[in-house]
Amino acid sequence: MNVVLPDNSTLELLDGATGLDAARAIGPKLAEQAVLIRANGNPQDLRLPLEDGQSIQILTTRDTSDPDALYVLRHSTAHLLAEAVRRLYPGVKVAIGPPIENGFYYDFDFPEPLHEEELDRIEAELNRELEEGREWTREEISRDEAKARFAAEGEPYKVELVDSAEGQITLYTQGDFTDLCRGPHLQNSKPIKAVKLTSLAGAYWRGDSDRPQLTRIYGTAFYSQKDLDAHLARLEEAKKRDHRRLGAQLDLFHLSEHSPGSPFWHPKGMVIWNELEDLRRRQNLRRGYSEVKTPLLYDVDTFITSGHYENYKDNMFFVASKEDEKQFALKPMNCPGHMLLFGSALRSYRDLPFRYAESSTLHRDELAGTLHGLLRVRHITQDDAHIFCSPDQIEAEIFACLDFAAYLYDLFGLTAQFELSTRPEKKVGTDEEWDFTEGALRAALERRGIEYTVNEGDGAFYGPKIDLHMTDVLGRSWQMGTIQLDAIMPQRFGLSYMGADNKEHTPYVIHRALLGSLERFIGILIEHYGGAFPLWLAPVQVRVLPVGEAHTEGAHAVAAKLAERGFRVDVGEATETIGKRIRAAELEKVPFVIVYGDRESEESLAVRERGGGQSHESFEDFASRLATLVS
RNA sequence: GCCGGAGUAGCUCAGCUGGAAGAGCAAUUCACUUGUAAUGAAUAGGCCGUGGGUUCGAGUCCCACCUCCGGCUCCA
Structure with a gap:
């Protein structure tokens, strides 16, 4: 052949x-x-x-950065880890150990809890195996034989995996360890030149929180020590861009134990927040949305009607009133408010679609362990909108949402991954309704030529959704925008409009948030820009530095003139050396610094750009340059 | 919520086997009057996360709780 x-x-x-x-x-x-x-x-x-x-x-071994070559290297290393752990901890049961992006993990059921300090010992044993050398052998056996073999070894997790494995059952053996594994694997352990066990975590067996929690050991491996060192250095660099670190360093926000998961926005952070709000308002206006405001607090009946009470009551904050028997809840989302608003009057098909926009405060009682800086909060602000429309308007409205999202993401140079989530187990409504709504979203994505992945069963209980995901500096994926098509909730609220046929019809609702949560979006932006925001978002756009005290007045005059033109400007008083104040401005990532001394005048300003570029230009030239940059 | 780790000055961190709470940066004051990434000196700053326990004595050991970090689960 x-x-x-x-x-x-x-x-x-x-x-x-x-x-x-x-x-x-x-x-x-x-x-x-x-x-x-x-x-x-x-x-x-x-x-x-x-x-x-x-x-x-x-x-x-020379394809040191090929993803497939790294996968096989790390997968084989995971097997070496399992071999080492079994030798060091008799009685341990092995579960599953795949390669992942940037490394691998292996899940174990330890008889005693494992502590982080023991990773060194395990790593040493793994390196000892590498010194001895290992060869992998592959065998194909029958399902029953595999089950008998793992049962005899006292490995119940492996027995379960054989049951759910598809196709031919294959085993890979190295040293005294045989694993159920589809492969592929290395021939031998020689290519594994650098290994590091990075962390320890709990992980539920098969991802199910009702099943036992196993101990997961994370690690990584490379074809050379140099590559491992570079990887660790990259991680260190990424941590410097972490929005939690930069948020404190740039004085944007802080978090307090007095209100976990609810950011305190400082003046500089609020500048960014307000710029995004302005952007949202301007664009909503241009695209035919109407701004509304609905209450923060509702009686529980409202959420029973919407279905949120049944599905999310564990994640809602409840509030009692001293005068009312009724219990209230802080809204965890805007939809019920917008439903009530639509239902407050008789609606005509001539007025559809209604596009209600509201960027309101929502509260969700997220589990303590899931909170994460600005990226997962309890106090959440969505750039939310609900579009009430007739069936024939759905496609155009979804297109408009997708285009709106594309416009916003382009503005920041962000690229999102699109995901289509379909009917979940706990869905409400009939399969026919879901066939229609899922089909509409799928068709919109395909007719717009957008690449997407499908998350079966991941939709909201009332409808399927298109989610836009972003990745943070450490490679974690976060949901940003979402576009959801809902045939259910309008029915539950008894909403209708009069059609051309003089009959009542139930509207469809498109729920959409494009930036997603303002908190999360700002978190992603901080990391995306590494704190060096573009001029239009920068909390301080220009800092004027008088060289000496004699120049204070002149510096303030320049600053005042810039402020008059609408720029955010401050003055770094001459209490320290000019070098130190320039350094401070660089650390604060101020886009422009004007050094103002004896040599400067309105005809000739000394302008320093973030990063070090210097030029001399007149006030008018500089001001018009700024104006061009922010537009 | 679950598994593992951590909480010491505004920030970054030291503080060994229990024996008088420290440094750098930031802040304040004074001197210097500064020319494109750190001038010098002095001063102030602490319920060592919270509560309980062991001990003659606890930042240090034990228990509980809170918050944060790395994951898991969840994410309307």
Whole structure:
């Protein structure tokens, strides 16, 4: 048979030849260094046979940054970790250990709790295995045989995994450890040059919080120590951009134990907040939305009607009134308020769609362990809107939402990943309704040519949704915008409009937030810009520094003239050396610094840009340059 | 909520086997009057997260709680 090599040449092999055979046919050195084969683009174990006509690419220890090559390296390292743990902790049960982005993990059920300090000991044992060297062997066995084998070893998790595994059951063995595994794996442990166990965490078996919690050990591995060092250095750099660190450093916000999960916005943080609010208002106005304001507090009946009480009561804050028997709740979302608003008058099809916009304070009693700086809060502010429309208006409205989102994300140079979430188990409404709403969202994405992934069963209880996700500096994915199509809640609130046929019809509602939560969006922006905001968002846009006390008056005059033109400007008084004040401005990431001394005048200002560039220009030139930059 | 870790000055952190709470930066004052990333000196600043316990003696050891960090679960 023949296979095609990356240079398009053909390699002739015996029938049934494996990837390793192909490597050997090319050269012994290549065979030694081979870690994985890509057959028609798919990663495949070297031990598996090739097929006639396949195009193949052999990955070696030199493909140190190829994602597939790193995956196989880390997957094999995870198996070495399991071997080491089993040797050090008799009685431990092994669960599952896949490679992940930037590393791998392995889940164990330890007889005694494991503590972080013990990671060093495990890492040492793993390195000892590497020194001894390990070879992997692969075998295919029957399902029953595999179950019997793992049952005999006292590995109940593995037995369960065999039951749910699809296709041929394969085992990989190295040292005295055999694991149920689909592969692929390295030939031997020689390519593993650098290993680090990074952290310890609890993780529920099969991701189910009703099942036992296992101990997860995270680690990473590389083809060279240099790559590991670079990876760790990158992590350190990323931590410097962490919005929680920059938030304090730039004096934007803080969090307090007196109100966990609710940011205190400082004056400088509020500047950014208000710029985003202005942006939201301007764009909503331009796109036909109407600003509304609905209460923060509602009787519980409202949330029973909406269905939120049943689904989310554990995450709501309840409030008692001394005069009223009724119990109240702080709104965790705006939809019921907007439903009541729509239902407050008789509506005509001629007036549809209604686009109610409100950026209101919401409270959600999130579990303590899930709070995370600005990215997961209890006090949440969405740039929310609800569009009440007729069936024939749905498509155009969804298109408009997608375009609006694209406009906003482009403005910040952010790229979102789109996800379509479909009917969940706890859905309300009929399958026919869901077929319609899911179909409408899917069609909108496809007709706009947007790439998306599908999260089956991840929709809201009242409708499917398109979510826009962003990644933070440490690679964690967060939901930003969401566009949801709802056929259910308007029915539950008994909403209707009069149609052209003089009959009552139930409107559809599109729930949408595009920035998502203002808190979270600002958190993402802080990390995205590393605190160096573009001029229009910068809390202080220009700082004027008088060289000496004699220049104080002149500096204030320049500052006042800039403030008059609408720029955010302050003066760094001459109480310290000019060098120190410039340094402070750089650390605060102020976009422009004007040094004002004997040599300066309105005709010639000394302008320093963030990062160090210097120029001389007249006040008028500088002011018009700023005006261009913020527009 | 669950697993593991951490809470010492406004910030970043030291404080060993229990024996008189420290440094740098920031702040304040004084001197210097400054030219593009740190002038010098002095001063002030602490319920060592909170509550309980062990001890002659607790920042240090034990218990509970709170908050934060890394994950898991959850995220309308």
